[in-house]
Amino acid sequence: MSTTRSTGIHCPVGPPVTGPVTEVIAATVDAVRRLDDAEGGNRSSLQYAHQQFALVAEYVRRESFTTPAVRVRMVNLWAQLAQTVGWMAMDAGLHGLAQRYFRTGLAAAHESGDLSLTSHLHGCLTYQAITLGRIRDAIDLANAGITAARTEPPAVRALAAARHAHAHAAFGDVHGLRQSTDEARSHLDHPDALDSRPSWLYWLTDLDVVTGQTLITAGFADSPGASRLLDEADPLITPWLGTHAEQTETRDALLHGTWLARSYLRRDDLEQTLATATSLLRYATTVRSAQVTTILHGLCADLDHRDDLRNHPGALELRKQLKAAAGLT
Incomplete structure (x- = not known):
């Protein structure tokens, strides 16, 4: 990867990374993801997650692998970890740091040829742009997520469309919200949608809460019919709160x-x-x-x-x- 040249970090070449090592790292990546579910972006969790990120980065920068396939796997795991740690940083309010993780993740996802993860990272950047009030940027990023997901599994396309709907909601575009929400639902209704999800998309089982939050975002953007949009959100979020x-x-x-x-x-x-x-x-x-x-x-x-x-x-x-x-x- 170009990472070594661009960062100026030169790690000594050690023993080649093997397939079993990547499997251990895959378990760590999943553990960090679960840590985010439970703890969010608190500083101690973020510090631990960054340590894991730096370790994987060192392996990637050494460029010493037993096979090309092992290299691709390691780069992809680095991209997945960048997405999760970026999300944790964003949750902690560290938006500059979060964006650096997301951008690193995009480069690594592209390097490993993972369009699903590329789309997801564009979606993360979309969500961050909305949080920061950069709505036009959010729409451009959501469009990039849609493009990357075009040939990917239905659940990935559903997530990209849902982020697109959220960006339109923040802009006050109810027509765009409706159109993208309908598209997201049609993708997730595909018979193979849940079975063909990437492992990191385990949490997307339905779109109720996502859609409810999008409707509230539109209502607070003073969209036409704002009160009606807020009314629509109630039955989508309230049962989920009770269940969880x-x-x-x-x-x-x-x-x-x-x-x-x-x-x-x-x-x-x-x-x-x-x-x-x-x-x-x-x-x-x-x-x-x-x-x-x-x-x-x-x-x-x-x-x-x-x-x-x-x-x-x-x-x-x-x-x-x-x-x-x-x-x-």
Whole structure:
């Protein structure tokens, strides 16, 4: 790879990397992915993940492998790890670092000929651009993800279309949102969609929560019919919160649940706002995610801006709990 030349790092050539070594590294890559599921982007997890990333990078830069196939496998594992560590960095609010991981992952995915992973990394960059308010960049990146996925398995095409829908939602383009969401659903409805998924796409079993969050994004972008879009999101996210309430992936429950609470407040449904947010606050002490903290800040700000709720007992108590959970004074 060109990595050695571009970084100026020269590692001494050691014993050639063998197939069994790549299998051990594949297990480590999967373990880091599960760590992200459970812990998100907290700094200690991110430090560990970076150490694994640096180790694999050293193997790649040595350019010493028993066979060309082993080399391709190692480069691909490096790309997968870059995607996961980039996602963790983004969750920690370290967007510059996250982008460097994602860009490294793109180069490695391209080098290993993995169009599915290339598409996924474009999708990660799309999500990051939306988070940073760079909506036109997000649409360009989502288009690149669609192009890369064109000949890939149905679930990969579904994910690319779902990211495309999210970018259009952030832009306030309801027609684009609908069109891409329908495309995503048609791909995931393919009989072989789940069986033919890449191993790293284990989490994509349906599109309900993804679509619900996309609808909320569109509603908050003041799209035409915003209230109706927020209403549509309810039945897609609420059952998932109930099902997953006692499971370990509390980061996602808190993230999507807080957005749902914000959507209730946007529709002047204070009762549901209080009920939803209060039920989720128990997770806030265990989830260490800058992304989630930002959304908690957003809900707190929404309440602060409502003059009619300044003396409401329930709203006052929720604001107090949110400020404690989000580290606000």
